[in-house]
Amino acid sequence: MHSRHRLAKKLATAAAAYQVAAVNPHCGECTKPCCRLDPLVLELDWQQLKGLWQLDESHRDFDRRLTAGNGPPEIRAQDGIYYAHRKTCPAYDEVHRTCRVYNQPLKPAGCTDFPVYEDQGDVIADLRCEAVDLATLTDGLARAVGPAFHIVQSADTEFPFMVTLSVE
Ligand code: SF4
Ligand code: SF4
Incomplete structure (x- = not known):
């Protein structure tokens, strides 16, 4: 049986891999670089x-x-x-x-951490980064945790661009 800790570790690894594969390559052509600190x-x-x-x-x-x-x-x-x-x-x-x-x-x-990171067993995705694709990210997380689990998505009510992906 998976412990929460092991699951969290898998999610953290998958989130980091997503950043490397899908986010970092886009930074050079991003139309709203986060480092300009607006709105971030x-x-x-x-x-x-x-x-x-x-x-x-x-x-x-x-x-x-x-x-x-x-x-x-x-x-x-x-x-x-x-x-x-x-x-x-x-x-x-x-x-x-x-x-x-x-x-x-x-x-x-x-x-x-920006825009995708593991936090207390969930993965947080910040949609203010134009490179984040929730479907692809969710697929990657689902593969990482295996078929016994599924990924559930919820948005922050105050900051709807912050999406939480939880394992159930
Ligand atoms: S917003 Fe996303 S794609 Fe744009 S520079 Fe920042 S991390 Fe890279
Ligand atoms: S905002 Fe962060 S990542 Fe961007 S240039 Fe400054 S220190 Fe580097």
Whole structure:
């Protein structure tokens, strides 16, 4: 009998394989690159913000500047986390359509997960990425977990572009 843990691992592997096979090859010709951060929001810790935005001031000085309204207008802070929105990520190479911090610690986890990732035994697909095809993704997940299970789809009521694919 499959444990939930084993199933989750299979889903995570299938989700990662889908990204490699179906999403990554499309990034070079994408009409709405996610790294332009519109409509996507990038979530960062201080080290990532400091590195990506090449800030040379202290954490405290930056927070003071941001609170005073003199920080980068695309950055908001809440509970020690920073959110970048509506301006292209400084690590995005527009010419080659690639991430300059690919595979480096500076790259936020949310970038690696987008647009398809496993979360607590489900797979989440973000339809704001034009490369995501739910039917193909669902087929791949079904193959990964085997014929004893099937994949059920549900959309988030508040954010309908976020689709959850669950195993039953
Ligand atoms: S939105 Fe999707 S296809 Fe477009 S650049 Fe991002 S991951 Fe690649
Ligand atoms: S860190 Fe890389 S993947 Fe993430 S938004 Fe910036 S350019 Fe895109």
